[in-house]
Amino acid sequence: MRxxxxxxxxxxxxxxxxxxxxxxxxxxxMLNFGLTDLRLxxxxxxWPSDRAKATASGADRVLDGARVFRSLGEAIADLQVVYATSxxxxxxxxxxxxxxxxxxxxxxxxAADVRPGILFGPERTGLVNDDLALAxxxxxxxxxxxxxxxxxxxxxxxxxxxxxxxxxxTAAEALHNGDSPVADRTHLMSFLNRLExxxxxxxxxxxxxxxPAMIRNIRAIFSRMAMTDQEVRTLHGILTELVTKRMRG
Amino acid sequence: MRxxxxxxxxxxxxxxxxxxxxxxxxxxxMLNFGLTDLRLxxxxxxWPSDRAKATASGADRVLDGARVFRSLGEAIADLQVVYATSxxxxxxxxxxxxxxxxxxxxxxxxAADVRPGILFGPERTGLVNDDLALAxxxxxxxxxxxxxxxxxxxxxxxxxxxxxxxxxxTAAEALHNGDSPVADRTHLMSFLNRLExxxxxxxxxxxxxxxPAMIRNIRAIFSRMAMTDQEVRTLHGILTELVTKRMRG
Numbered sequence: 357m358r359x360x361x362x363x364x365x366x367x368x369x370x371x372x373x374x375x376x377x378x379x380x381x382x383x384x385x386m387l388n389f390g391l392t393d394l395r396l397x398x399x400x401x402x403w404p405s406d407r408a409k410a411t412a413s414g415a416d417r418v419l420d421g422a423r424v425f426r427s428l429g430e431a432i433a434d435l436q437v438v439y440a441t442s443x444x445x446x447x448x449x450x451x452x453x454x455x456x457x458x459x460x461x462x463x464x465x466x467a468a469d470v471r472p473g474i475l476f477g478p479e480r481t482g483l484v485n486d487d488l489a490l491a492x493x494x495x496x497x498x499x500x501x502x503x504x505x506x507x508x509x510x511x512x513x514x515x516x517x518x519x520x521x522x523x524x525x526t527a528a529e530a531l532h533n534g535d536s537p538v539a540d541r542t543h544l545m546s547f548l549n550r551l552e553x554x555x556x557x558x559x560x561x562x563x564x565x566x567x568p569a570m571i572r573n574i575r576a577i578f579s580r581m582a583m584t585d586q587e588v589r590t591l592h593g594i595l596t597e598l599v600t601k602r603m604r605g
Numbered sequence: 606m607r608x609x610x611x612x613x614x615x616x617x618x619x620x621x622x623x624x625x626x627x628x629x630x631x632x633x634x635m636l637n638f639g640l641t642d643l644r645l646x647x648x649x650x651x652w653p654s655d656r657a658k659a660t661a662s663g664a665d666r667v668l669d670g671a672r673v674f675r676s677l678g679e680a681i682a683d684l685q686v687v688y689a690t691s692x693x694x695x696x697x698x699x700x701x702x703x704x705x706x707x708x709x710x711x712x713x714x715x716a717a718d719v720r721p722g723i724l725f726g727p728e729r730t731g732l733v734n735d736d737l738a739l740a741x742x743x744x745x746x747x748x749x750x751x752x753x754x755x756x757x758x759x760x761x762x763x764x765x766x767x768x769x770x771x772x773x774x775t776a777a778e779a780l781h782n783g784d785s786p787v788a789d790r791t792h793l794m795s796f797l798n799r800l801e802x803x804x805x806x807x808x809x810x811x812x813x814x815x816x817p818a819m820i821r822n823i824r825a826i827f828s829r830m831a832m833t834d835q836e837v838r839t840l841h842g843i844l845t846e847l848v849t850k851r852m853r854g
Contacts, residue, residue, distance in 0.1 A: 385759060387752040415752065449785065449833050456770070457777035497766070498775040503636040503664065510634060510762050517746070517763055521705070526747040528706035536698065584698050 380411030629660030
């Protein structure tokens with residue numbers, strides 16, 4: 357057996373891409389999600405292509421490393437599992453998976469050192485049935501049924517996106533607060549106490565039976581902001597300014 | 606209060622888009638996932654734009670319905686919740702969510718008849734902090750940290766994709782078999798029995814202590830294919846042809 361580097365990511369195989377800009381934007385989309393193994397089967401543009409380079413927006417290492425093949429068979433020769441992308445897998449008996457499901461399978465393949473690849477067809481026609489027939493499974497993204505044709509690079513982007521998300525640990529929701537953490541509650545409470553004192557002083561809370569509900573509402577407004585220390589200080593400053601202005605006025 | 610149509614989907618707001626083709630490909634990406642409310646704040650290209658139309662690949666109803674505004678404030682005036690997209694929400698205290706998490710929130714907003722919108726910044730710079738400051742939350746897609754700049758239409762595509770998937774019921778994995786269902790097991794078994802008979806007849810299974818394992822292996826190969834009736838008939842035909850050829854030979 358020939359020595360091969362371990363599988364680390366799926367190969368992206370463009371079958372007869374027609375437009376250089378789509379190859380360039382594909383390279384960009386790939387690198388956005390850490391994919392670098394680009395293979396071109398009979399590309400229509402002359403190769404290498406300046407136009408592809410211009411549209412790759414800096415993903416040069418993907419374009420420079422792209423390999424050109426004369427047939428699909430040669431392009432997938434070293435691969436062990438092949439997915440084909442299609443939104444019209446008509447008249448074929450073939451397992452069809454969503455991009456999200458495929459991403460989990462691709463991660464499992466790579467973890468087991470199985471080398472996967474993904475086929476994308478020409479812009480106008482997509483993959484023909486002869487190409488689809490060779491694939492282990494078809495990846496089909498759920499789309500608007502009345503406008504389902506994805507741009508080539510957009511289709512690559514969705515697969516790359518799901519591939520990346522499948523191993524990404526970013527919190528689904530986080531408070532980004534730069535270098536300033538959320539204030540301790542005691543700082544928020546001291547601001548609220550001061551605000552309520554000033555509002556009592558000004559007469560804003562003068563109707564006794566309304567006062568408890570008004571205070572609850574005010575506390576609710578400021579408590580859901582998850583403010584930083586700096587932001588609480590800003591509100592203190594605003595309060596001071598407004599009180600001083602009232603006293604001056 | 607002014608009468609408004611019920612919220613049904615998020616508005617897509619491009620702030621100062623620079624390139625007509627990006628507006629066109631944005632329109633296509635939107636319609637791929639059923640989004641139609643496109644708003645442009647101070648677009649650089651003359652509007653309407655033939656170049657945008659050419660790159661929209663048929664998403665004319667999105668372009669034709671696009672509204673142009675002179676300020677971000679006017680563009681979001683009728684909205685109730687605003688998300689900003691950014692991969693660099695530096696120095697801002699702001700909730701940051703992934704596209705997938707945002708999609709769930711967007712669906713919840715629309716279900717509650719709350720009108721959401723999503724801001725996308727200019728191609729080179731992205732949204733400035735003055736724009737981000739006005740948003741309820743920031744959507745940031747996990748990307749390759751060393752090559753994280755998404756094309757404008759690609760960023761719109763990811764949001765539209767997640768929006769669509771959040772309400773899509775497509776099976777993650779399915780066997781697409783056109784009009785031909787998977788064969789009943791009895792048809793597969795009758796093929797396997799016939800194959801084994803022929804292999805016994807030819808002497809292929811002649812070593813008695815090997816025979817059970819060989820039969821298990823042969824059954825395993827053909828049993829994982831989930832073949833249709835037609836495919837089983839094709840295998841019967843192949844078997845007949847090969848047996849006849851052997852008898853002729």
